[in-house]
Amino acid sequence: MFYCKICGYNFEQPSAVYENHGFLSPPYEKLYVCPNCKSDCISERFFSHCRCCGARLTTEDSEYCSEACKIRGERLRRLEEKRRRRFSESPLNMLVREVEEYNLKNNTNYSYGQYVAIILPKLKTGKKKCTKKRKHI
Numbered sequence: 657m658f659y660c661k662i663c664g665y666n667f668e669q670p671s672a673v674y675e676n677h678g679f680l681s682p683p684y685e686k687l688y689v690c691p692n693c694k695s696d697c698i699s700e701r702f703f704s705h706c707r708c709c710g711a712r713l714t715t716e717d718s719e720y721c722s723e724a725c726k727i728r729g730e731r732l733r734r735l736e737e738k739r740r741r742r743f744s745e746s747p748l749n750m751l752v753r754e755v756e757e758y759n760l761k762n763n764t765n766y767s768y769g770q771y772v773a774i775i776l777p778k779l780k781t782g783k784k785k786c787t788k789k790r791k792h793i
């Protein structure tokens with residue numbers, strides 16, 4: 657699939673023309689041009705796929721094949737973003753990060769379960785819980 661940069665025409669195969677450069681006999685230069693306006697400013701079309709249903713897209717400036725897919729896709733994307741945000745703010749995720757930090761600091765390799773069962777009780781009895789408040793910027 658090709659398209660013409662001049663007139664925007666889409667076509668499967670470009671037309672071949674022979675440019676004689678003013679000479680009356682061959683060899684002529686073979687050029688591929690737009691079948692519509694005969695411009696050689698043509699380009700092979702890059703196809704992308706609908707983010708929602710995976711259909712092949714004919715336009716490069718859209719992520720979806722149809723308005724319905726766009727609405728559905730955008731909704732799914734928003735839901736996914738919301739879910740991810742919620743996850744990163746969840747106490748569980750904070751604890752997971754805590755385990756990672758602990759392992760890094762102490763050169764250990766505790767799993768989340770081990771950390772909760774072994775390390776956390778020790779930390780709680782050993783020293784006061786961190787009360788550092790989060791600063792608002």
Ligand SMILES: [Zn+2]
Pocket residue numbers: 660661662663664665690691692693694695
């Ligand atoms: Zn054209």
Ligand SMILES: [Zn+2]
Pocket residue numbers: 706707708709710711720721722725
């Ligand atoms: Zn689609």
